[in-house]
Amino acid sequence: MSEDSWQISRVTRSKGEAKASYDRLSRWYDLLSDRSERNHREAGLEKLAAKKGETIVEIGFGTGHALLALAQAVGEAGKVYGIDISQGMYNVSRARLEKAGVMARVELTCGDAAQLPYRDGSCDAVFMSFTLELFDTPEIPAVLGECHRVLRSGGRLGVVAMSKSEHPGLMERLYEWAHQRWPRYADCRPIYVRRVCEDAGFNLRDVTGFTMWGLTGEVVLVEKG
Numbered sequence: 044m045s046e047d048s049w050q051i052s053r054v055t056r057s058k059g060e061a062k063a064s065y066d067r068l069s070r071w072y073d074l075l076s077d078r079s080e081r082n083h084r085e086a087g088l089e090k091l092a093a094k095k096g097e098t099i100v101e102i103g104f105g106t107g108h109a110l111l112a113l114a115q116a117v118g119e120a121g122k123v124y125g126i127d128i129s130q131g132m133y134n135v136s137r138a139r140l141e142k143a144g145v146m147a148r149v150e151l152t153c154g155d156a157a158q159l160p161y162r163d164g165s166c167d168a169v170f171m172s173f174t175l176e177l178f179d180t181p182e183i184p185a186v187l188g189e190c191h192r193v194l195r196s197g198g199r200l201g202v203v204a205m206s207k208s209e210h211p212g213l214m215e216r217l218y219e220w221a222h223q224r225w226p227r228y229a230d231c232r233p234i235y236v237r238r239v240c241e242d243a244g245f246n247l248r249d250v251t252g253f254t255m256w257g258l259t260g261e262v263v264l265v266e267k268g
């Protein structure tokens with residue numbers, strides 16, 4: 044493919060708009076999205092294969108389902124850090140983790156993941172599901188650069204995201220149109236998941252495709268060399 048054909052749409056809504064819309068959505072998010080997204084998120088977690096005692100970061104944790112699974116997987120000797128821009132999502136996740144009794148091994152931050160508040164080389168793995176495609180085009184390499192920075196050598200990055208097809212079908216074209224027309228509501232868009240991870244310096248370990256409402260997605264596992 045030529046360089047031009049790797050183009051992806053820009054995200055034109057502001058971070059303030061993203062925060063406000065996920066704050067509003069937080070109490071309804073599971074009702075609206077969990078049924079369609081859960082299996083793919085779980086496939087990503089399975090590939091990430093968190094182990095007892097590991098330190099793991101989740102970016103854009105939403106309502107906290109993956110945070111809980113990760114906290115259970117790393118056990119009492121491990122640590123899970125989460126960062127999300129929405130205070131509403133933070134509140135829903137915190138309530139879920141407290142109810143499950145795992146809050147002692149979790150630390151949550153409400154903030155923009157364009158800069159991660161974690162030390163260089165301090166994590167075994169980073170996880171992101173349906174979040175990387177919400178960052179504007181120039182920010183994607185910056186966010187992945189931050190993932191690379193906080194991971195130790197050999198650390199894993201698991202990404203579940205909507206992916207752009209070489210020959211987009213009707214649903215993908217409709218979705219892209221909606222994203223251009225209503226950028227505050229259809230704020231994510233398909234991206235070249237595997238390619239952006241490899242461009243950020245990660246080594247590919249595994250990639251699996253999926254479909255959701257006629258759109259395509261990828262579960263990608265990469266490693267810091």
Ligand SMILES: C[S@@+](CC[C@H](N)C(=O)[O-])C[C@H]1O[C@@H](n2cnc3c(N)ncnc32)[C@H](O)[C@@H]1O
Nearest residue numbers: 065103104105127128129132155156172173174
């Ligand atoms: C589509 S939801 C996915 C939630 C969750 N990962 C899941 O799979 O259910 C995207 C999440 O990313 C968060 N988010 C959006 N922009 C962000 C940013 N710049 N920094 C951190 N979190 C962000 C939103 O608040 C929201 O919780």
